[in-house]
Amino acid sequence: MNTQQPGDPSGRVGAPSPAGEAGAGSPRRRGPxxxxxxxxxxxxxxxxxxxxxxxxxxxxxxxxxxxxxxxxxxxxxxxxxxxxxxxxxxxxxxxxxxxxxxxxxxxxxxxxxxxxxxxxxxxxxxxxxxxxxxxxxxxxxxxxxxxxxxxxxxxxxxxxxxxxxxxxxxxxxxxxxxxxxxxxxxxxxxRESITTLDRASLRAQARAHYGLRPDAPTVLVFGGSQGAQTLNTAFSGASDELGRAGIGVLHAHGPKNTVAVRELPGAPPYVPVPYLERMDLAYAAADLVVCRSGAMTVAEVSAVGLPAVFVPLPHGNGEQALNAQPVVTAGGAKLISDAELTPQRVIDEILPLAGDSDVLARMNRATLGTGHRxxxxxxxxxxxxxxxx
Missing domain, CATH: 3.40.50.2000 (Glycogen Phosphorylase B;)
Known part of the structure; x- marks a missing residue:
């Protein structure tokens, strides 16, 4: 084991032995x-x-x-x-x-x-x-x-x-x-795949990847790596109305969960998946995201400029609601409590928002203004x- 030498002016522990020499007895400089x-x-x-x-x-x-x-x-x-x-x-x-x-x-x-x-x-x-x-x-x-x-x-x-x-x-x-x-x-x-993401140029590829209709307004729904039962229940319960309104859905329900939705003839697909293996493509496919508001999620959504409806996890010290607040205040997101997210709330509030391109465009600009790429x-x-x- 390497140890710091007495009097080492660097103040750094464990400098490894020189890997070689450069000149007469001079150690080769190593990277940090x-x-x-x-x-x-x-x-x-x-x-x-x-x-x-x-x-x-x-x-x-x-x-x-x-x-x-x-x-x-x-x-x-x-x-x-x-x-x-x-x-x-x-x-x-x-x-x-x-x-x-x-x-x-x-x-x-x-x-x-x-x-x-x-x-x-x-x-x-x-x-x-x-x-x-x-x-x-x-x-x-x-x-x-x-x-x-x-x-x-x-x-x-x-x-x-x-x-x-x-x-x-x-x-x-x-x-x-x-x-x-x-x-x-x-x-x-x-991740660089997020900070360099151009959602518009990747949209067609992203929707094809997930089997979504290329021209339909699309909502991305996810609740973290394990899913979120509140989001699963609310959106599966509103799936018929979303389809009749011409709204496509990409819904990551979690590997231990399932959601039951009907396929409506002529309606955009409602695509349930256990998890999202390509978050960059999921973000690119969506016009609106409905998700929890963990710090990483809020940061990614803001960086890519995706309008959001945040549903904070109702546990802990309330930090998820605090994480979302700067984006909500800027006008790039809305906040719905976990207890208030029902199928009817999806129909009454999220469905019309997903179909309003003008409002989504304003939210997009506001969200980008809060991001830190x-x-x-x-x-x-x-x-x-x-x-x-």
């Missing part, structure tokens, strides 16, 4: 090593992967290593994106006094120790955290050893990022007033600057 920490959910992992891609575009010689835990989605997502994954013990934060809380100190020490071993072994130049359980270990392990950058995706910052922001070199956020003092607002880093590049530049690269 960026460690990203954002495990557990896709909302934490996807921004980390978007940053990783942007770093490699700016510095092809850079190394990017992801920190995660064995129980998070990162065990599938990170290797599939071509990045090495280092696993450390998770440190879930209990929300109230319990026996688990009493065991926290030993769990924290073990996770921080393992994290420091990883940082030393890979020769970390900077740690970038996106929140979640693994980020807390990353922040505590890097503190005083490796410079830290914090990115908060949600409208209300979580505990891990509140801790990390206290000793971070740079703090950035998706939206203003996230609860992290002094945070710079840049948006959420997104350049967030991945901005965060990558900040990260490399902090790393001294």
């Amino acid at each position: 090593t960026v460690v990203v920490a954002g495990g557990g959910t896709a909302g934490h992992i996807e921004p980390a992967m978007a940053l990783a891609d942007a770093v490699r575009r700016l510095r092809p010689d850079a190394s990017v290593v992801a920190l995660g835990t064995e129980r998070g989605l990162e065990t599938d997502i990170v290797p599939a994106r071509g990045y090495p994954l280092e696993l450390v013990p998770p440190v879930p934060m209990p929300r109230k006094a319990s026996p688990e809380l009493l065991r926290m100190p030993s769990k924290v020490r073990d996770s921080v120790r393992r994290t420091r071993e990883v940082l030393e072994r890979v020769g970390a130049d900077v740690v970038v955290g996106f929140g979640g359980y693994v980020s807390l270990s990353a922040y505590l392990g890097a503190r005083g050893r490796v410079p830290i950058v914090v990115h908060e995706a949600n409208a209300r910052a979580g505990l891990s990022n509140k801790v990390g922001a206290r000793f971070a070199r740079e703090v950035l956020a998706a939206v203003p007033d996230s609860g992290l003092p002094g945070a710079r607002t840049i948006g959420i880093p997104l 350049e967030a991945d590049r901005v965060l990558a530049e900040t990260t490399l600057e902090v790393a001294g690269a």
